[in-house]
Amino acid sequence: MFNLLAVLLMIFNPGDDMVIKDQWIRPGAEKMATALYFTLENNGSEADTLFAVETDIAKMVQMHETYSNGDVMGMKEIGEIIIEPKSSVKLEPGGKHIMVMKLKRDIEKGDEVEFKLHFKQAGKKIITAAVRD
Amino acid sequence: MVSTILILISCQSKYPLDKDLTRKNYTFFNQDSVGVIFPDIIKGKVTVIGFIYTNCPDICPMTTHNMYLTQQKLKKNAIENVLFVTVTFDPDRDFPSVLKKFGEIRDIDFTNWVFLWGDKKNTKSLLKRFDITALKTDSTYFDDGELTYSVMHTDRISLIDNESRLKKNYRGSKVNLEELYNDIINLGE
Numbered sequence: 001m002f003n004l005l006a007v008l009l010m011i012f013n014p015g016d017d018m019v020i021k022d023q024w025i026r027p028g029a030e031k032m033a034t035a036l037y038f039t040l041e042n043n044g045s046e047a048d049t050l051f052a053v054e055t056d057i058a059k060m061v062q063m064h065e066t067y068s069n070g071d072v073m074g075m076k077e078i079g080e081i082i083i084e085p086k087s088s089v090k091l092e093p094g095g096k097h098i099m100v101m102k103l104k105r106d107i108e109k110g111d112e113v114e115f116k117l118h119f120k121q122a123g124k125k126i127i128t129a130a131v132r133d
Numbered sequence: 134m135v136s137t138i139l140i141l142i143s144c145q146s147k148y149p150l151d152k153d154l155t156r157k158n159y160t161f162f163n164q165d166s167v168g169v170i171f172p173d174i175i176k177g178k179v180t181v182i183g184f185i186y187t188n189c190p191d192i193c194p195m196t197t198h199n200m201y202l203t204q205q206k207l208k209k210n211a212i213e214n215v216l217f218v219t220v221t222f223d224p225d226r227d228f229p230s231v232l233k234k235f236g237e238i239r240d241i242d243f244t245n246w247v248f249l250w251g252d253k254k255n256t257k258s259l260l261k262r263f264d265i266t267a268l269k270t271d272s273t274y275f276d277d278g279e280l281t282y283s284v285m286h287t288d289r290i291s292l293i294d295n296e297s298r299l300k301k302n303y304r305g306s307k308v309n310l311e312e313l314y315n316d317i318i319n320l321g322e
Contacts, residue, residue, distance in 0.1 A: 028190075028238065029235060032187055032188055032234075033189070033281075059275050059277075060273070064190070073192045073306070074271075076271065099191075100190065101275075
């Protein structure tokens, strides 16, 4: 009975299709901003969308993308990140990232910080990111 | 004659710039709020200079980290007389104490690394000297009413020789660390 339930959960729980890995965050001082990076792997058959990120350690969290115009760099808010089925999206330095703004405390190398990621299909996922540079 | 020309061409390609930075003085404050004059502080030293703002989450930390790695490598190899300088192009927020905190949280060794804050006039003037663009953009209000903003900026680390001449520019966030290290060593010889 339990085996059957487990199989059914595996089949019908779309949350398991979203794998979040390689998460890390840069150090940052209180009141400053920093960036969170990770890889989103969608193993499901439907596209999914990351539409919000929350954390207790900052006043505001936004999804951003760095762009360049020659050697001039800027950032823009992107609002959401779509992960196509059977594909992955890498948030990485110089590209898409989670901007963590107005930190409530210092976060230092070796610390770990918790984030809640909200997906349209996979629901809420909690991750712990190591602080490194 | 031919070999002399070849040597000159080789030096020029390794260090494509040769800009005298001693023609104008700029007043700045370091991370300990001590007043300093640029370029007096770089006199006689090979200098690696980077331009950042501390609220930058992505590019400027990469630039700073690249400078940090270079500083650590030089230290490990007992290479002396190299100065690291970081200039903020966000004088409205990056006061000396903020710059100090930015460095401390990254374990930066301040022994040969100085962070510089200047007023808007001095900052703008120095940025122009280095052909750095920095424009406020993309502002947002926090729920407490405080305004925050991003800065669109040139991604830059520059190398200056011990005669205060700007010799080469690099992409700050993407610099080839081996190239930068070798350029520093060659300039110091």
